[in-house]
Amino acid sequence: MLKIANLSKSFGTHKVIKNVSLTVGSEIRVVLGLNGCGKSTMLKIVAGILASDNGKILIDKRDVTALPPEDRHVGYVPQQASLFKHLSVRENIRYCLRNGRGAEADIDQLVEMLKIENVLDKKPEALSGGFQSRVSLARTLASQPHVMLMDEPLSDLDLAIKEKLIPEFRKVLKKLGIPVLYVTHDLSEAQLLGDRFSCMIEGVLSDADSAEKAFGLIRESISDYDLHGPAQHQLRN
Amino acid sequence: MDGSLMNKIMNKDLITILFTPLLFLLIIYPIVALLTNLEVPGVRETLMDGLFWDSVKNTLLAALVAASLCVILSIGFGYCHLFMRNSLLYKAANLMNDLPIALPHTVAGLALLLAFGRTNFGFAGPTGLAFTMIAVVLAMFFVSYPLAARAVASGVDQMDLESIAVARTLGDTPTKAFLRIALPALREALFSGFVLSFARSLSEFAAVIMFGGNVPGSTQVLASYVFTKVEEGEVAMAVTASGFCIFLSLILVVLVGQGRRRRA
Ligand SMILES: Nc1ncnc2c1ncn2[C@@H]1O[C@H](COP(=O)(O)OP(=O)(O)OP(=O)(O)O)[C@@H](O)[C@H]1O
Numbered sequence: 001m002l003k004i005a006n007l008s009k010s011f012g013t014h015k016v017i018k019n020v021s022l023t024v025g026s027e028i029r030v031v032l033g034l035n036g037c038g039k040s041t042m043l044k045i046v047a048g049i050l051a052s053d054n055g056k057i058l059i060d061k062r063d064v065t066a067l068p069p070e071d072r073h074v075g076y077v078p079q080q081a082s083l084f085k086h087l088s089v090r091e092n093i094r095y096c097l098r099n100g101r102g103a104e105a106d107i108d109q110l111v112e113m114l115k116i117e118n119v120l121d122k123k124p125e126a127l128s129g130g131f132q133s134r135v136s137l138a139r140t141l142a143s144q145p146h147v148m149l150m151d152e153p154l155s156d157l158d159l160a161i162k163e164k165l166i167p168e169f170r171k172v173l174k175k176l177g178i179p180v181l182y183v184t185h186d187l188s189e190a191q192l193l194g195d196r197f198s199c200m201i202e203g204v205l206s207d208a209d210s211a212e213k214a215f216g217l218i219r220e221s222i223s224d225y226d227l228h229g230p231a232q233h234q235l236r237n
Numbered sequence: 238m239d240g241s242l243m244n245k246i247m248n249k250d251l252i253t254i255l256f257t258p259l260l261f262l263l264i265i266y267p268i269v270a271l272l273t274n275l276e277v278p279g280v281r282e283t284l285m286d287g288l289f290w291d292s293v294k295n296t297l298l299a300a301l302v303a304a305s306l307c308v309i310l311s312i313g314f315g316y317c318h319l320f321m322r323n324s325l326l327y328k329a330a331n332l333m334n335d336l337p338i339a340l341p342h343t344v345a346g347l348a349l350l351l352a353f354g355r356t357n358f359g360f361a362g363p364t365g366l367a368f369t370m371i372a373v374v375l376a377m378f379f380v381s382y383p384l385a386a387r388a389v390a391s392g393v394d395q396m397d398l399e400s401i402a403v404a405r406t407l408g409d410t411p412t413k414a415f416l417r418i419a420l421p422a423l424r425e426a427l428f429s430g431f432v433l434s435f436a437r438s439l440s441e442f443a444a445v446i447m448f449g450g451n452v453p454g455s456t457q458v459l460a461s462y463v464f465t466k467v468e469e470g471e472v473a474m475a476v477t478a479s480g481f482c483i484f485l486s487l488i489l490v491v492l493v494g495q496g497r498r499r500r501a
């Protein structure tokens with residue numbers, strides 16, 4: 001279980017995360033939010049890549065707030081696959097083994113489930129975007145994380161590829177039965193993937209009963225301010 | 238100037254018209270002037286001068302060692318640039334990369350002399366480290382290191398930081414992530430840092446002469462050989478040695494160009 005309590009973060013005078021609290025059980029929690037609302041910042045704080053100003057993070061009742069990323073046992077899947085370019089796909093996926101994490105047998109199973117058997121000996125640059133996403137997910141899952149943090153890992157993909165990948169990703173993630181915190185700005189992605197939903201509006205997180213409700217809240221917030229700003233374009237997608 | 242002529246000039250790319258003669262006068266002409274002064278007896282005399290070859294050997298050897306040291310230290314700077322941006326150590330290191338720009342290299346040489354000379358390093362020999370090949374290397378290193386450090390820093394700036402973040406969540410300490418992920422990504426930056434600092438070291442004169450001295454056959458480098466020959470009135474020999482320096486730089490330029498093309 002992942003528990004976030006009263007998290008805040010500012011960059012200079014810019015308050016990006018405002019007193020965020022959230023509990024994620026063994027489920028896929030999707031956080032919907034517009035560009036720049038603080039989604040990535042929140043995930044990076046949970047992963048330990050950024051430090052928060054305030055608040056606590058508990059993973060399976062263990063307070064990890066002060067721990068560096070390597071001691072948190074969280075899985076982080078960034079927006080761009082960010083594979084290790086100088087390593088083959090196989091070496092990418094087996095990376096965690098170097099640190100004594102994960103198990104060979106599990107990795108073989110992951111490779112099969114994510115259908116990447118045939119690209120194992122390729123270099124990441126030789127892969128299509130869809131396969132890079134598969135490998136990125138496999139690399140992270142291989143380390144048997146206690147929590148998954150996913151930062152729009154599919155947002156750079158073509159719609160058709162995305163539609164194919166989402167159910168597969170969901171199946172793999174559900175099988176593990178760990179908390180998954182998945183952020184996106186895409187409503188259909190949220191609908192297809194999520195068990196429970198939240199929306200983030202300018203650093204404030206609130207629960208919603210459904211993806212549509214979360215999206216509705218975001219839509220309402222937007223009509224208050226600049227309708228002609230870049231956010232408008234985002235909403236139409 | 239009548240209007241139509243003015244128009245003609247403006248149409249014919251004014252900037253090129255200004256740039257071309259200045260390039261030739263200020264940059265190409267001096268090189269040509271040097272090379273046209275090459276003459277056979279001077280070349281022969283120089284090539285038979287053992288001290289000339291000693292200075293070539295000293296230059297290449299010291300520059301090689303200095304550039305290697307530069308790369309090793311700049312790897313450390315790269316680590317600070319990546320993981321310790323807010324630390325005092327990083328800020329001090331960063332300042333030391335910029336400070337030497339405006340510093341006369343005689344000042345660098347004097348600083349090294351006072352630091353590693355007889356007073357503080359008397360145990361290492363009658364003159365401390367001064368006037369030895371170690372001094373030549375240290376002088377070259379001191380003035381070249383900022384170039385390597387900056388090359389590595391700009392390499393770090395272009396790096397995919399998310400891949401480092403992922404490596405950390407997969408269990409890497411900062412050191413492991415740096416060695417396994419960052420360093421391979423910095424290969425090109427390290428190479429260009431090496432070439433830049435090697436080139437800078439080859440050309441160093443002031444700091445080398447202050448701290449390493451100009452002992453023919455012992456600590457004399459090409460730059461100081463040229464200086465000595467001019468002082469002695471052996472201009473033909475100075476010109477030959479200078480031609481050799483141009484030849485060396487040219488090789489370096491070609492090598493770098495080839496490396497760049499291979500990587501592209
Ligand atoms: N290192 C940083 N320094 C200063 N400001 C930052 C930094 N990182 C993010 N920000 C700012 O914080 C705000 C939230 O950024 P964040 O990346 O968390 O948004 P996001 O919701 O992930 O947006 P996107 O959908 O574009 O990925 C933005 O206004 C951004 O400019």
Ligand SMILES: [Mg+2]
Nearest residue numbers: 039040041151
């Ligand atoms: Mg983001």
